[in-house]
Amino acid sequence: MPELPEVEVTRRGLAPRLSGRVISGVAVREPRLRWPVPRDVLALAGRTVRAIRRRGKYLLLDCGDGHLILHLGMSGSLRVLPPETPPGKHDHFDLLLGDRLLRLRDPRRFGAVLWTAGAVAAHPLLAHLGIEPLSRALTPARLHALTRGNRIAIKNFLMDGRRIVGVGNIYASESLFRSGINPRKRAGKISQQEAKKLVAAIKATLQAAIRAGGSTLRDFAGADGAAGYAQQRHYVYDRAGKNCRRCKTAIRKLLQGQRSTYFCPTCQK
Numbered sequence: 720m721p722e723l724p725e726v727e728v729t730r731r732g733l734a735p736r737l738s739g740r741v742i743s744g745v746a747v748r749e750p751r752l753r754w755p756v757p758r759d760v761l762a763l764a765g766r767t768v769r770a771i772r773r774r775g776k777y778l779l780l781d782c783g784d785g786h787l788i789l790h791l792g793m794s795g796s797l798r799v800l801p802p803e804t805p806p807g808k809h810d811h812f813d814l815l816l817g818d819r820l821l822r823l824r825d826p827r828r829f830g831a832v833l834w835t836a837g838a839v840a841a842h843p844l845l846a847h848l849g850i851e852p853l854s855r856a857l858t859p860a861r862l863h864a865l866t867r868g869n870r871i872a873i874k875n876f877l878m879d880g881r882r883i884v885g886v887g888n889i890y891a892s893e894s895l896f897r898s899g900i901n902p903r904k905r906a907g908k909i910s911q912q913e914a915k916k917l918v919a920a921i922k923a924t925l926q927a928a929i930r931a932g933g934s935t936l937r938d939f940a941g942a943d944g945a946a947g948y949a950q951q952r953h954y955v956y957d958r959a960g961k962n963c964r965r966c967k968t969a970i971r972k973l974l975q976g977q978r979s980t981y982f983c984p985t986c987q988k
């Protein structure tokens with residue numbers, strides 16, 4: 720499933736190729752995505768893509784008088800292709816921009832293509848999203864304040880997108896390892912010092928994943944569309960029973976909120 724770093728890598732790949740271009744056509748081959756693709760998108764021709772931004776895992780194509788909202792869901796990918804490229808079975812949506820097209824491939828159809836003419840930050844899908852982890856808004860003081868009085872485990876706290884958006888299962892486990900915090904610790908018990916380590920770890924973990932994906936950016940326009948899904952070397956994620964890379968203790972796995980958490984019982988007291 721595309722996580723925040725993959726979506727950011729996608730944004731960085733699309734922005735220089737699409738920004739400033741005029742939409743010349745729209746094709747919706749399958750409107751039954753996570754939500755039905757609204758008819759409004761068929762009338763996008765003539766608008767200019769001014770900028771491509773990201774909020775959480777949503778890509779926002781600023782068209783001046785509104786935004787095209789794209790989400791990759793479980794299995795979606797976006798590619799920039801020559802306009803004559805024949806569509807495959809799962810290529811549900813194309814945005815034609817003169818000599819190139821933006822194509823959404825989504826075999827499981829949990830992705831989204833939506834349009835909003837209103838203030839995009841107030842869109843129902845975006846209005847309740849938490850702090851952007853890579854923005855300056857996420858500071859140790861802010862995280863410390865947000866966690867006060869909170870009894871849920873810090874791992875589950877980090878994964879709640881209404882508080883901090885886009886820290887998925889992999890990045891929550893990895894960030895907690897990097898900051899030496901036990902994933903079961905109550906969020907409200909995190910000290911100021913731990914909040915400082917944790918914020919630095921969250922940003923470093925996400926940025927490392929973006930950098931790993933960035934190495935595939937030059938191939939972004941390629942037909943295989945494998946952008947962003949770079950192999951990464953995890954400290955704990957998916958390493959149950961294997962030796963901790965720091966202390967050689969066996970990595971443990973536990974279930975928290977129906978999700979697997981991986982941690983080192985020695986490094987994360």
Ligand SMILES: [Zn+2]
Pocket residue numbers: 963964965966967968983984985986987
């Ligand atoms: Zn360890």
